[in-house]
Amino acid sequence: MPGLPPHIGIDRPGSFSRSVFHERHPVLIANLLGDHPYPPHIAEALEALLAESLAGTVPPRTPGGPEIHTWHLETEAHAGLPWDSLPFLWAESYFYRRILRAVEYHHYDSPWCGVDPFAPQKRAQLDGPELRADLDAYAALEGAHPDDRRRALLLAALWGNQADLGFRTDNPDASTSAGEIVADDSDALWALADGPGDAPVIVVADNAGREITADLALVDHLLETGTGPVELHLKPHPYFVSDATGRDVLDTLDVLDRDPHEPVRGLAGRLRDAIRLGWLRLRAHGAYVHPTDYRTIPSDLADDFATAKLVILKGDLNYRRLVGDRQWDPTTPFSEAAGYFPGPVAALRTAKSDLAVGVDPARLAKLDADAPDWRLTGTRAFIQVKA
Numbered sequence: 001m002p003g004l005p006p007h008i009g010i011d012r013p014g015s016f017s018r019s020v021f022h023e024r025h026p027v028l029i030a031n032l033l034g035d036h037p038y039p040p041h042i043a044e045a046l047e048a049l050l051a052e053s054l055a056g057t058v059p060p061r062t063p064g065g066p067e068i069h070t071w072h073l074e075t076e077a078h079a080g081l082p083w084d085s086l087p088f089l090w091a092e093s094y095f096y097r098r099i100l101r102a103v104e105y106h107h108y109d110s111p112w113c114g115v116d117p118f119a120p121q122k123r124a125q126l127d128g129p130e131l132r133a134d135l136d137a138y139a140a141l142e143g144a145h146p147d148d149r150r151r152a153l154l155l156a157a158l159w160g161n162q163a164d165l166g167f168r169t170d171n172p173d174a175s176t177s178a179g180e181i182v183a184d185d186s187d188a189l190w191a192l193a194d195g196p197g198d199a200p201v202i203v204v205a206d207n208a209g210r211e212i213t214a215d216l217a218l219v220d221h222l223l224e225t226g227t228g229p230v231e232l233h234l235k236p237h238p239y240f241v242s243d244a245t246g247r248d249v250l251d252t253l254d255v256l257d258r259d260p261h262e263p264v265r266g267l268a269g270r271l272r273d274a275i276r277l278g279w280l281r282l283r284a285h286g287a288y289v290h291p292t293d294y295r296t297i298p299s300d301l302a303d304d305f306a307t308a309k310l311v312i313l314k315g316d317l318n319y320r321r322l323v324g325d326r327q328w329d330p331t332t333p334f335s336e337a338a339g340y341f342p343g344p345v346a347a348l349r350t351a352k353s354d355l356a357v358g359v360d361p362a363r364l365a366k367l368d369a370d371a372p373d374w375r376l377t378g379t380r381a382f383i384q385v386k387a
């Protein structure tokens with residue numbers, strides 16, 4: 001779009017975005033082949049996709065699945081281009097769409113139809129010791145001062161974003177503890193969420209597992225302290241490795257139900273009641289798996305965003321789609337980069353890609369001097385608000 005910085009690409013040797021394709025994706029495909037007894041034709045399709053994405057061009061064939069018209073137009077606009085020349089956001093999104101095609105996720109007459117290729121990895125996190133520790137910490141909040149509890153729930157949802165499984169594919173030992181918050185507009189976030197009226201607060205979820213668990217605890221708090229309903233927006237089908245779908249929310253509630261801590265079981269019970277009573281609305285929308293940024297969201301979703309009290313966007317990918325996955329000067333004000341968004345919006349994100357906006361110039365200089373890879377390690381976080 002005119003007036004915006006150029007897209008981040010995957011062509012530059014040594015760049016993070018290129019490493020996602022050349023280092024992370026080979027591990028990702030190997031994990032899929034290890035996790036499932038795929039028959040030869042599916043294994044071959046996954047290996048061919050990997051080879052194509054490393055050295056080939058975009059074929060003219062539209063990848064199957066829902067919203068075929070959108071994908072037809074997107075494919076037409078990029079067919080014949082070398083993968084190397086594609087914008088990072090588009091290429092990654094298309095890659096995951098093609099994974100679903102390769103594993104026959106949308107093929108109604110395939111036994112693999114509806115089998116989430118990432119389910120084993122998601123399940124492992126739901127059964128893991130880190131989630132156990134998160135739930136112990138949640139239970140320990142019982143009786144905390146309301147301000148401390150509120151802050152703890154917000155920070156859990158923020159740092160929960162470190163736990164995305166795509167990032168962990170080639171960073172298995174990455175830090176899982178809280179780090180530095182580079183921008184903290186949390187007062188503005190609460191001022192909007194606590195505002196009067198019965199318009200919903202929308203939480204656009206990111207990852208399953210530890211992150212959605214923390215998000216559900218935050219949603220419960222928003223329901224308790226707010227004056228309107230809450231909408232939790234989910235992916236309509238598997239997408240980037242650990243993106244949360246409706247199935248993942250139900251699996252998470254089952255885990256919470258079985259927890260030894262009463263406050264955790266109580267959380268699950270309140271959430272189930274809220275869903276039944278319509279206070280918590282679970283929603284999915286095809287736009288969340290489009291290969292484009294939120295400047296081009298369909299008008300029905302834009303209308304929902306415009307009339308919400310606040311939209312909370314979780315995670316790095318939503319951040320890339322919100323501000324545009326572009327070579328922004330990191331000191332560009334967040335309100336400028338996200339100024340087009342149709343309503344009040346808050347981004348909660350740990351930095352796991354080159355993109356950053358809204359960084360104070362002195363802080364940027366220090367970050368760049370102290371830890372040149374600070375944008376990529378998931379150890380720096382952002383809470384940014386455009387009212």
Ligand SMILES: O=P(O)(O)OC[C@H]1O[C@](O)(CO)[C@@H](O)[C@@H]1O
Pocket residue numbers: 020092161164166167206207240314315316317318320352353
């Ligand atoms: O789960 P999140 O926070 O959206 O992050 C997605 C991850 O995948 C990437 O798109 C790279 O594969 C990065 O943006 C980030 O590391």
